[in-house]
Amino acid sequence: MKKTYLLLLLVPFILGACGKTNNTEESSTSNSSVVASSTSTSSNVSSTTKTSETSEKSSESKNSSSTKNSETSSSTNNQTGSEATTDAPAQLVSAYPEVLLPTTVPINEGAYLNVASDGNNQKLSVLYFALDRPLVLNSKQLNMETPVASYLKNTFNSVAEATTAVNPISDNGGQKVDLGYGITGYQQGAAGSSYLSWEEGNWNLVVRASNIEGQEPQTLAKQVVEYLEKAALPAPKDNGQITLDMNKADAKANQVVWQDGTVVYTVTHQDAMSALQMAVSMNQ
Numbered sequence: 001m002k003k004t005y006l007l008l009l010l011v012p013f014i015l016g017a018c019g020k021t022n023n024t025e026e027s028s029t030s031n032s033s034v035v036a037s038s039t040s041t042s043s044n045v046s047s048t049t050k051t052s053e054t055s056e057k058s059s060e061s062k063n064s065s066s067t068k069n070s071e072t073s074s075s076t077n078n079q080t081g082s083e084a085t086t087d088a089p090a091q092l093v094s095a096y097p098e099v100l101l102p103t104t105v106p107i108n109e110g111a112y113l114n115v116a117s118d119g120n121n122q123k124l125s126v127l128y129f130a131l132d133r134p135l136v137l138n139s140k141q142l143n144m145e146t147p148v149a150s151y152l153k154n155t156f157n158s159v160a161e162a163t164t165a166v167n168p169i170s171d172n173g174g175q176k177v178d179l180g181y182g183i184t185g186y187q188q189g190a191a192g193s194s195y196l197s198w199e200e201g202n203w204n205l206v207v208r209a210s211n212i213e214g215q216e217p218q219t220l221a222k223q224v225v226e227y228l229e230k231a232a233l234p235a236p237k238d239n240g241q242i243t244l245d246m247n248k249a250d251a252k253a254n255q256v257v258w259q260d261g262t263v264v265y266t267v268t269h270q271d272a273m274s275a276l277q278m279a280v281s282m283n284q
Contacts, residue, residue: 088115091137104281106274116142126151147251149269156262166259168239171197179225203240210247231280244272
């Protein structure tokens with residue numbers, strides 16, 4: 001009886017132990033499966049990430065290369081466009097092909113001639129600038145700059161109106177001065193200034209000097225006469241007036257004005273001889 005009892009007691013214990021072993025194995029198998037799955041997923045994710053990163057890097061590299069090429073192309077196009085559009089004097093001639101314009105506007109060596117214009121074929125006003133860089137015609141940057149020379153073409157309703165605009169001055173009073181080449185000038189003083197006047201063809205010329213500044217007009221007058229012996233001014237069909245002011249240094253200090261019927265041309269420059277060169281360059 002005792003043995004039977006003990007055997008019956010051992011059977012549940014053995015069955016219980018077997019049950020625990022199976023559960024443990026199942027648990028171990030289940031955990032192993034999860035870890036493997038997790039490892040496999042991690043490996044796949046890592047592989048996918050690397051592939052994605054490689055793809056992105058490749059894409060970035062291509063985009064970077066494309067951007068650089070685009071920038072290079074854009075830069076090249078801009079340079080080409082800049083070079084093609086910064087010749088302001090040429091642009092002015094192209095804009096007004098029927099207008100007589102100066103072909104020479106003297107400026108300091110190393111400077112660039114820039115231009116601002118306004119008007120039409122009948123009335124055209126032009127300002128010239130000497131800058132350290134070339135700009136397109138009528139660049140807004142010129143609003144902050146000071147011109148060195150100017151040009152004006154004005155068409156009047158009558159010859160009389162044009163003559164009044166030229167305002168020719170002929171004065172043979174005062175002390176005679178030999179200017180060379182058979183030309184006689186006449187010098188006189190007034191209000192702290194000295195005026196030396198003479199005539200060449202239809203041109204009336206006058207040099208003004210400041211007595212207060214210790215200036216004398218004869219040296220410049222003789223230089224002008226000598227220059228005009230070698231260079232020909234436009235021949236006014238009616239009247240021409242040249243006024244050179246030694247006491248001024250702005251763009252309109254020295255003026256060359258002449259009349260062609262109802263049309264009046266005016267060129268000015270801060271330098272006396274440069275104003276003459278502008279006018280000479282318009283001689284047709």
